[in-house]
Amino acid sequence: MQLHMGVFGHPVSHSMSPCMHKAAYAHLNIKATYEAFEIAPNDLELAVKSIRTEQLTGVNITLPHKVAVIDYLDEISEEAKAIAAVNTVVHRDGRLVGYNTDGQGFLDSLIQESDESIQNKKVLLVGAGGAARSVAVSLARYGVEELAITNRTLGKAAEIAKICEPFQSINVYPRGLAQAGLTGFDIIINTTSIGMHPDMDRMPFSLETLKRGAVVCDLIYTPLKTRWLQEAEKKGAKTINGLGMFVNQGALAFELWTGQSAPRDIMRKAVVEELMKERGD
Numbered sequence: 001m002q003l004h005m006g007v008f009g010h011p012v013s014h015s016m017s018p019c020m021h022k023a024a025y026a027h028l029n030i031k032a033t034y035e036a037f038e039i040a041p042n043d044l045e046l047a048v049k050s051i052r053t054e055q056l057t058g059v060n061i062t063l064p065h066k067v068a069v070i071d072y073l074d075e076i077s078e079e080a081k082a083i084a085a086v087n088t089v090v091h092r093d094g095r096l097v098g099y100n101t102d103g104q105g106f107l108d109s110l111i112q113e114s115d116e117s118i119q120n121k122k123v124l125l126v127g128a129g130g131a132a133r134s135v136a137v138s139l140a141r142y143g144v145e146e147l148a149i150t151n152r153t154l155g156k157a158a159e160i161a162k163i164c165e166p167f168q169s170i171n172v173y174p175r176g177l178a179q180a181g182l183t184g185f186d187i188i189i190n191t192t193s194i195g196m197h198p199d200m201d202r203m204p205f206s207l208e209t210l211k212r213g214a215v216v217c218d219l220i221y222t223p224l225k226t227r228w229l230q231e232a233e234k235k236g237a238k239t240i241n242g243l244g245m246f247v248n249q250g251a252l253a254f255e256l257w258t259g260q261s262a263p264r265d266i267m268r269k270a271v272v273e274e275l276m277k278e279r280g281d
């Protein structure tokens with residue numbers, strides 16, 4: 001049987017998902033297609049209907065549709081409901097079911113790449129946008145010793161703390177206070193877009209007082225090593241970029257669609273090669 005998948009986004013031409021998923025299908029000899037669909041916000045309802053009429057197996061949902069798509073689905077997972085955003089749709093028995101694999105993708109990458117238990121760690125999230133929301137919910141559901149959040153717009157951080165309340169309470173700190181208390185955190189995660197290509201010289205805040213042995217993460221993977229991660233490395237920190245999160249969220253979607261274990265190493269290699277091609281290496 002041939003499977004048909006894709007990604008709905010606007011803009012979507014830059015998406016790394018097609019090359020990553022196609023590499024996985026080729027590796028496992030799965031007969032499948034994966035297309036990038038450019039969907040303007042006004043066309044989203046029609047596009048979701050086309051998942052049924054075109055017999056698509058499922059789609060990834062990327063910006064700006066992750067919240068709006070919920071209105072057009074039959075059901076959403078408990079995690080997607082808590083996050084209030086969907087990044088993966090599965091067309092199963094005529095029903096469209098929404099999931100969110102972003103937060104779990106990050107959590108898997110943090111657990112795999114930090115090489116130690118994170119449950120006894122104090123974690124600071126910097127930023128409170130859509131990505132922070134999914135990461136916060138996954139960390140809160142998993143449970144860590146302390147979870148804290150800071151953001152330029154503090155109200156958005158407070159909103160995230162509220163949605164995580166059923167799982168774990170989150171301390172909300174103004175940026176100055178988070179900066180002053182940096183030494184108290186074991187894991188610090190940049191979820192803002194600061195430092196992303198082409199604005200690569202900027203950092204969300206100084207890592208001067210970083211604790212020895214801290215783990216510093218960035219959700220960004222263009223570039224693979226942001227200035228924030230470079231500064232963290234200089235302070236002796238273990239660093240984790242956003243590539244693992246991206247690969248894992250795709251791998252989890254792949255597993256929902258195909259029922260097979262995703263070849264994460266192959267998927268990672270495909271994305272790295274595509275990034276290098278874009279850089280002209």
Ligand code: NAP
Pocket residue numbers: 102126127128129130131132151152153156191192193194196219220221242243245246247249
């Ligand atoms: P978003 O919803 O637009 O949120 C952006 C965040 O960055 C907000 O917290 C915003 O603060 C902050 N911010 C932006 N410019 C700022 C500035 N000049 N000063 C201070 N704060 C600033 O974006 P998102 O969807 O959450 O994405 C955030 C980042 O995560 C992006 O770089 C994206 O590429 C990355 N991401 C990676 C993956 C992955 O798979 N690795 C997945 C999703 C996202 P305010 O609230 O104050 O505006």
